[in-house]
Amino acid sequence: xxxxxxxxxxxxxxxxxxxxxxxxxxxxxxxxxxxxxxxxxxxxxxxxxxxxxxxxxxxxxxxxxxxxxxxxxxxxxxxxxxxxxxxxxxxxxxxxxxxxxxxxxxxxxxxxxxxxxxxxxxxxxxxxxxxxxxxxxxxxxxxxxxxxxxxxxxxxxxxxxxxxxxxxxxxxxxxxxxxxxxxxxxxxxxxxxxxxxxxxxxxxxxxxxxxxxxxxxxxxxxxxxxxxxxxxxxxxxxxxxxxxxxxxxxxxxxxxxxxxxxxxxxxxxxxxxxxxxxxxxxxxxxxxxxxxxxxxxxxxxxxxxxxxxxxxxxxxxxxxxxxxxxxxxxxxxxxxxxxxxxxxxxxxxxxxxxxxxxxxxxxxxxxxxxxxxxxxxxxxxxxxxxxxxxxxxxxxxxxxxxxxxxxxxxxxxxxxxxxxxxxxxxxxxxxxxxxxxxxxxxxxxxxxxxxxxxxxxxxxxxxxxxxxx
Numbered sequence: 525x526x527x528x529x530x531x532x533x534x535x536x537x538x539x540x541x542x543x544x545x546x547x548x549x550x551x552x553x554x555x556x557x558x559x560x561x562x563x564x565x566x567x568x569x570x571x572x573x574x575x576x577x578x579x580x581x582x583x584x585x586x587x588x589x590x591x592x593x594x595x596x597x598x599x600x601x602x603x604x605x606x607x608x609x610x611x612x613x614x615x616x617x618x619x620x621x622x623x624x625x626x627x628x629x630x631x632x633x634x635x636x637x638x639x640x641x642x643x644x645x646x647x648x649x650x651x652x653x654x655x656x657x658x659x660x661x662x663x664x665x666x667x668x669x670x671x672x673x674x675x676x677x678x679x680x681x682x683x684x685x686x687x688x689x690x691x692x693x694x695x696x697x698x699x700x701x702x703x704x705x706x707x708x709x710x711x712x713x714x715x716x717x718x719x720x721x722x723x724x725x726x727x728x729x730x731x732x733x734x735x736x737x738x739x740x741x742x743x744x745x746x747x748x749x750x751x752x753x754x755x756x757x758x759x760x761x762x763x764x765x766x767x768x769x770x771x772x773x774x775x776x777x778x779x780x781x782x783x784x785x786x787x788x789x790x791x792x793x794x795x796x797x798x799x800x801x802x803x804x805x806x807x808x809x810x811x812x813x814x815x816x817x818x819x820x821x822x823x824x825x826x827x828x829x830x831x832x833x834x835x836x837x838x839x840x841x842x843x844x845x846x847x848x849x850x851x852x853x854x855x856x857x858x859x860x861x862x863x864x865x866x867x868x869x870x871x872x873x874x875x876x877x878x879x880x881x882x883x884x885x886x887x888x889x890x891x892x893x894x895x896x897x898x899x900x901x902x903x904x905x906x907x908x909x910x911x912x913x914x915x916x917x918x919x920x921x922x923x924x925x926x927x928x929x930x931x932x933x934x935x936x937x938x939x940x941x942x943x944x945x946x947x948x949x950x951x952x953x954x955x956x957x958x959x960x961x962x963x964x965x966x967x968x969x970x971x972x973x974x975x976x977x978x979x980x981x982x983x984x985x986x987x988x989x990x991x992x993x
Contacts, residue, residue, distance in 0.1 A: 535594030535595050535596035535603070535605060536594060536595055536596060537590065537591070537593065537594055538590060538593060538595070538654075538655070538656055538657065539637055539656045539657055539658060540590065541635055541637065541656070542586075542590050542593075542637075542655065542656045543582075543583065543585075543586025543587055543589060543590050544583075544586065545629075545631050545632050545635065545637060545655075545656055546586070546655070546656075547582050547585075547586050548631060588608045589606070589607075589608065591608070592605075592606065592607060592608040592611075593605065593606040593607075594606075595654060597668070597672070600617055600618060600619075601615045601616055601617045601618060602615075602616045602618075602654075602669065603615050603616075604616070604654060614651065616642060616644055616651070616652065618669070618672045618673040619673065620644050621642050621643070621644055621652075621669065621673045622642075622643040622644065622782065622784070623642075623643040623782050624640060624641070624642050624643070624666050624669055624670060624673075625640070625641045625643075625666075625780050626638050626639075626640060626641075626659070626662045626663055626666055627639050627640075627641050627777070627778060627779070627780075628659065628778070629776065629777040630776035630777060632655070632656055636658060636659050637655075637656040637657065637658060637659065637662075638655075638656065638657060638658075638659045638662040638663075639653060639654060639655030639656050639657070639662065640652075640653070640654045640655070640657070640662055640665060640666060640669075641653055641780075642654070642669070643781070643782055694761040694762060694763045695762045695763055695764055695769075695841075695845070696761070696762040696831070696834075696838060696841070696842065697759075697760065697761045697762075698757065698760040698761075698831070698832060698833060698834065700754065700758055700759070702804075702833055703753055703754050703757055703758070703760070703832060703833060704750070704754050706753070706799065706804055706832075706833040707749050707750050707753040707754055708750070709796075709798045709799065709802075710749060710796060710798075710799075711796055711797075711798075711891070711892065712745055712749050713745070713746055713749050713750070714798075715745070716742045716743075716744075716745025716746045717742075717746050719742050720742040720743060720745075720746065723742065753832065754775075755774075755775045755776060756773065756774060756775075756777075756779075757773045757774070757829070757832045758773065758774060758775035759772070759773060759774070759775065760772070760773040760829075760831075760832055761773070762830070762831070762842065764845075765782065768782055768783045768784040768785050769782075769783040769785075769830070769842075769845060769846070770782050770783070771783070771828075771829065771830070773829070773832075781828055783809060783811065783828060783830065783846070784811075785846065787811050788809055788810070788811060788846055788899070788902075789809075789810035789811065789898075789899065789902045789926050789927050789929065789931065790809070790810040790896065790897055790898045790899065790902065790926045790929065790931030790933065791807060791808065791809055791810070791830070791843070791846065791847075791896075791897040791931060792807070792808045792809075792810075792894060792895070792896055792897070792930045792931045792932075793805050793806070793807055793839065793852075793893075793894070793895040793897070794806045794807075794808070794892060794893070794894050795892070795893040795894075795895075796891070796892045796893075797890070797891050797892065797893075799833070800893060803835055803836050804833050804834065804835065805831075805833070805834060805836065805839045806829075806831065806832055806833055806834075807829075807830040807831040807834070807839055807842060807843070808828065808829055808830065808930045808931075809828040809829075809830050809846070809929075810828075810926060810927055810928075810929030810930065810931045811828050811929075830842055830846065840852065840853070843897075847882060847883065847897075847899075849882070850880075850882060850883065852885070852895075852897075854880075855878040855879070855880060855885050856878050857876040857877065857878040857885070857887070858876060858877055858878060859873065859875065859876050860872050860875040860876070860919075860936060860937045860938060861919065861937070861938075861939050863917050863918070863919065864917070864919055864936070864937035866913075866917060867913065867914070867917070867919075867937055868936075868937070870890060871888065871889060871890045871891075872937065873890070874887060874888060874889060874890045874893065875887070875888055875935075875936040875937055877922075877935040877938075877946075879900075879950075879953070881900075881953075882899065882900065882957075883897050883898060883899055883900065884897075884898050884900065884903075884924055884933060884950060884953075885897050885898075885933075886898075886924070886933045886934055886935050886936075888934070888936060896931045896932060896933040896934075897931070897933075898924050898926055898931060898933045899957070900950075900953045900954050900956075900957035901954065901957035901958045901960075901961040902926060902927075903924055903925070903926065903950065903951075903953075903954035903957075904925045904926060904927070905925040906922065906923070906924055906925070906947050906950045906951050906954070907922075907923050907925065907947065908920050908921065908922055908923075908943050908944060908947050909921045909923060910940070910943075914937065917937075918939065918940045919937040919938060919939060919940060919943070920937075920938060920940050920943040920944075921934055921935065921936050921937065921938070921943070922934065922935040922938060922943050922946050922947055922950070924950060
């Protein structure tokens with residue numbers, strides 16, 4: 525009997541309007557740039573030709589990308605092939621899928637389209653995205669994937685859980701007025717607005733013509749944070765599901781994220797100076813396999829938002845939901861020795877650390893206070909770093925390494941003997957915690973890179989920290 529030749533399974537393509545939905549923003553930017561060009565405004569023919577060229581070129585590139593992008597279901601995974609110059613293959617195994625959402629960004633919603641957002645263990649936010657489909661196709665594919673990943677009963681159970689979550693009242697909601705106020709009082713907006721006002725006064729009153737080019741970055745420094753925080757976090761709600769806490773946010777593009785408690789690596793509380801006077805804070809999370817990966821348009825080591833801005837009582841509440849029994853106010857914090865003021869003349873008073881049987885806490889900064897919380901059993905390594913100036917003063921930094929993310933726990937400028945004892949004690953606490961706490965599914969992660977002061981794991985590394993934050 526002759527063997528039949530293997531037949532390659534041909535994948536399916538996405539919605540034909542996918543290139544337009546993904547790339548409309550680039551066309552708008554090109555159109556604005558052409559309109560603002562004084563030379564092109566005087567010659568509308570050339571401007572029209574240039575705009576048409578951008579449009580045709582964008583359509584051709586988008587069409588090529590769409591043509592070479594195919595997806596298909598296999599017995600164990602969903603496979604996505606993309607790229608016409610450099611081929612890329614993503615294989616998302618069903619057993620790694622934690623949750624699946626059907627999302628409709630603003631432009632996609634106008635055309636009745638949607639994308640699938642799969643929360644994949646060990647993957648970044650973009651690794652689990654598949655866009656775009658017709659909305660009905662996206663819903664049907666989501667059901668199919670849930671059945672493949674969890675079975676018929678598991679898929680039905682998740683559908684019922686999501687329906688119950690939609691009907692249940694949220695645990696916490698952040699008002700839009702507070703989001704706007706917090707953004708306007710942030711250091712970036714205040715600094716950019718002040719510089720922009722000075723530029724306008726200097727131009728109109730003092731006849732000091734700097735030009736609009738200098739004002740554009742300042743204007744973006746005001747508009748971009750407002751757009752990102754107010755529009756991006758509009759309607760922020762925190763609710764509870766059977767898989768952990770769940771967040772929902774966004775005005776134009778609604779984003780949902782599940783926070784499984786077993787995958788939380790650490791937390792970061794940020795309190796800018798003006799926020800601190802009012803009693804506001806922001807809380808971010810390191811989530812194994814998700815937080816810490818840089819996505820398009822995001823900052824380095826951006827983590828999952830647990831609370832974009834909240835009052836102290838709300839911060840204490842969400843911390844207790846993530847870490848049952850934890851109360852930050854009861855942690856005994858140890859301040860850095862007074863001789864650390866030679867390295868941080870003002871901020872040395874705010875360099876503290878503390879711990880209990882569950883976590884270790886470090887804090888720094890007086891302009892923008894940052895409190896890092898690391899779970900003992902999630903500690904990857906503990907190290908001491910000491911620069912030449914620190915050696916003369918007899919102080920050293922203690923780094924508690926965690927996976928990549930916003931949390932970077934460092935006990936700055938501790939007495940040298942205290943630092944050495946802290947390294948041994950924290951290593952023992954981490955070792956004991958790993959024996960007593962049931963670990964979640966292992967996920968490949970990487971430790972934080974050395975901090976900006978150039979420290980490394982060597983005790984003799986040239987790490988001197990003389991900033992005065």
